[in-house]
Amino acid sequence: MSMKNSLRSKKISVDQETVPKNLEPSLQNQIIATIICNLGAFATGAAIGWTSPSIGSLKKSGFLTEAEAAWSGGLFPLGGLASVPLFGYIANTKGRKPAAFLAGIPITIGLALKAWGNTSYWLLIGRFLCGLGGGAATALPPLYIGEISEPRARGLLSCFLMIENSLGLFYAYVLGAILPDIDLLPLTLLPLPIIFLLAFWFMPETPIFRLKRGHEEKAARALAWLRKLPLNSKEVKNELTQLATRLGLRLPLPPLPIKRPRRISRRKPQPIYMRSCSSPDSKKEQNFELEKLKAKAATATAKAKNEKSTMEKFKQLISSEAGRRGLGICFALVTTQTFTGMFAVSTYAVYIFETAGSAVSPNACAILYAIVIILGSICGSLLMDKAGRRMMQISSCLIIFICHLAIGFSLKSVANGEKGGILGWLPLIALPVCVFMFNAGAGNMPFVMLSEVFAAEVQDIANTIIMIFIWLTSFVLIQFFPLCASLIGLHNVFYVFAVVAFWSAVYAYFCLIETKGKTLEDILMELSNEKTKNSTEVFYDNLEKKSKDISQV
Known part of the structure; x- marks a missing residue:
């Protein structure tokens, strides 16, 4: 019994080390x-x-x-x-x-x-x-x-x-x-x-510039380095989502980083339409190609939305x-x-x-x-x-x-x-x-x-x-x-x-x-003389409006 308890405690400690929670960004x-x-x-x-x-x-x-x-x-x-x-x-x-x-x-x-x-x-x-x-x-x-x-x-x-x-x-x-x-x-x-x-x-x-150009993965890497946090940490993803929302963009795109599935066979891969849909490898390839197309579409949308003229x-x-x-x-x-x-x-x-x-x-x-x-x-x-x-x-x-x-x-x-x-x-x-x-x-x-x-x-x-x-x-x-x-x-x-x-x-x-x-939303609210709502309500109102605009597009 003591052996089982010791093994269980070791397993819990290993899990806590490998999956850090509530990381604090560094300056x-x-x-x-x-x-x-x-x-x-x-x-x-x-x-x-x-x-x-x-x-x-x-x-x-x-x-x-x-x-x-x-x-x-x-x-x-x-x-x-x-x-x-x-x-x-x-x-x-x-x-x-x-x-x-x-x-x-x-x-x-x-x-x-x-x-x-x-x-x-x-x-x-x-x-x-x-x-x-x-x-x-x-x-x-x-x-x-x-x-x-x-x-x-x-x-x-x-x-x-x-x-x-x-x-x-x-x-x-x-x-x-x-x-x-x-x-x-x-x-x-x-x-x-x-x-x-x-x-x-x-x-x-x-x-922010990376997001404006539709490069979410590069934005995440820059943010992770600046905050001195792991790339796939929850804190990086949450802040990236907040920045994208502020710019009127919709996240997430494909998971970061995107890695192409490794091919088991060394033969030249066939086009997707010639493969059997029941094959596991073909499904992985189809999912990857679909995610790639989604990423390209989202990148084009981000560029079109943020490439406004100076006037x-x-x-x-x-x-x-x-x-x-x-x-x-x-x-x-x-x-x-x-x-x-x-x-x-x-x-x-x-x-x-x-x-x-x-x-x-x-x-x-x-x-x-x-x-x-x-x-x-x-x-x-x-x-x-x-x-x-x-x-x-x-x-x-x-x-x-x-x-x-x-x-x-x-x-x-x-x-x-x-x-x-x-x-x-x-x-x-x-x-x-x-x-x-x-x-x-x-x-x-x-x-x-x-x-x-x-x-x-x-x-x-x-x-x-x-x-x-x-x-x-x-x-x-x-x-x-x-x-x-x-x-x-x-x-x-x-x-x-x-x-x-x-x-x-x-x-x-x-x-x-x-x-x-103060956050940027609080400052903009004060400059706009919006005193009837608190900053959280104004932020979510703007978020809802932007999401409707994106859905219409």
């Missing part, structure tokens, strides 16, 4: 994919940071005129503006991975032109190409991360864009300060986009209240991100510290500035899913408002001839605090919300629209920042930045929704 591979995806943002940050230590030296040597120096700053966002529509087209038709090459290749060519170009025109062309790649490099992470991440880690992973962009700035600032010849700086930046291209080659395509997706986006409100929120957050002046400060950091008459050398201040950006981005990523989006945006904008007032006061005093004492240290204290809070809240917020407030069907077109707006406003800021500083004074420019920060805090208090820990 490890999602974090790896996010870090590698944002290596393009690292290269972009380094390309932006090249301007700060280089422009002054190039102007002093006579290599650049004042007008060319101004355009070297403005051509970068202009290139980003030009790349976003092309990136959106490639990402929507060919995939998120092929679109990454639009980010890496132009940055590589642009840095090579900066390194070996012997005239200012080659440098300006290289600057434009770096912007062309930078626009794609910053458009890729919100789209890619929004489609691979779980809701519990979406806020954390979305902040990696600013973290790695800040690391790129720091890399360029440090090298610009320690290199004996500033002409060597582009050569040290050149490996960065190449590393990004090589590393991202091994990352999976997003499951159709745009109409779908603006026809819904959730889409319009999502666009309005992102436009407001991008306006804050741009016109609080941090992009201009990153580009002209050394110039600002020189004008302020700081007690510390301008290059050392710029390096300190980059370190604070990194710390702020890391703290923001840790606090985003704890404090909430609204609280982070309001608190960061209020502190930015106070810091900009302090910097404006210091610059005005220096312009009036007052120097020394606290005036030399005030920018060194206020600007790092301002940068820290910006990267902890307002700087990250557009990318976080961009990955959260749009339905999967219109995510790509919304991403394209917002990225165009980001680079358009950045071009206006960078191009006219030196002109405005010379016309009205640098201190008045910072007063304008302070007004924008205060307006953004008021807007966030009254209009910004909280998305922390």
